[in-house]
Amino acid sequence: MNAKIHRHEFADKLTLADRLARAVAATLDAAVQARGKATLAVSGGSTPKTMFAVLAEQEIDWSKVTVTLVDERWVGADSDRSNARLVADHLLHHEARKATFLPLFDATHADDVDAALADVGARVDALGLPFDVVILGMGGDGHTASFFPGGDHLSEATDPAGRATVASMRADGAGEPRITLTLPRVLDTRALYLHIEGADKKDVLARAEAGEDLPIRSVLTHARVPVDVYWAP
Template identity: 75%
Template sequence: MNAKVNRHEFADRLTLGDTLAKDIAGKLDAAVKARGKASLAVSGGGTPKLMFAVLAEQEIDWSKVSITLVDERWVDESSDRSNAALVKHHLIAHEAHVATFLPLFDKAHADDVDAALADVGKRVDALGKPFDVVVLGMGPDGHTASFFPGGDHLAQALDLDGKQSVLSMRADGAGEPRITLSLPRVLDTRALYLHIEGNDKKAILDKVIGGEDLPIAAVLKQDRTAVDVYWSP
């Protein structure tokens, strides 16, 4: 297991969300002051909603912050399955409403995620490398980003020597086709967080740390980038 995995446990989700949001805001603020801009890649799902709400109210120069997604279902923002829609509603608001948001879904290739990869990859890379902050989540099957067990491009996505910034992913547990940052692109960040909540997620984390081979293990076992795990019941 990566010696750079730092685990932080909180009594409740409110405390976790408040602490994580302020930690992220501090890193974005420092990036803006040091380099004139900052970049943030976030995950969707229900877990980060509370954290997003707190983060959106932090008083930093959001006009110099670019936000994108770690992964996305290949659906339009009109779908209730869209991570972009979730982020726009919960994070691109309040103080953060002036941030630049880069979605991963490409309407020009709405019927073919693979046809969109080159263009989307260029747009993501135009944000600059490394990211300042990346926030991952984890599903009950041990997936993170769209690194699903049995995914058709899982090996490519987890290849630490891979050159693609984004890949498509199809898997039985994924529902729609997906687009996802590759593991090397996720790890190319100044700060990497894994945000999980619930005893079921903690049990999965403990299994992986104990040696079970689930996709999240690729993030936790690499020694390229430190990972801060934020958990609450």
């Protein structure tokens, strides 16, 4: 492993959600104070819902925060499979309703994710880099972002020297086609968090750290800042 890993383990998921939300808010607030703006890239799935609810109530200047996604299923925001809908339902409320949200799904190219890559990548690039905070999750198969084992563009998406901002991904475990930030964009951040829950995912992470060829290992190998792992049973 090349990256330094900071471990934060909690007795329960509620405590984890509270501590992670407060850590993220403090980092965003510091960015706003220092540079007048902040950027946050978040992941989907069921794991971050409670953390999003706590984060939404943190009293920072959300009007100067832009939120985007690490990855997205290629479905419209009205789908219950949409990460954009997840963020709208669980994060963009209370104080955080003032934030700007940049989706990755492009309705202009709803039938062809590959046709949307240039436009979506340009919009992400316009946010400026580095991100201030990136929050990753991880599946039981070791995927993070949409870096799925067996994915059709996995090697390109996880190339640490790649120049693309986003990539498409199709894989047996992915369901719909997806769009994802590439590894270099995920890692171009001032703070990097990995939020996982359950003994099974802790074991998967340990396997990756031990050298098993799982997609999460690309993050652990190439991260430019410490990876703060937040875990609860």
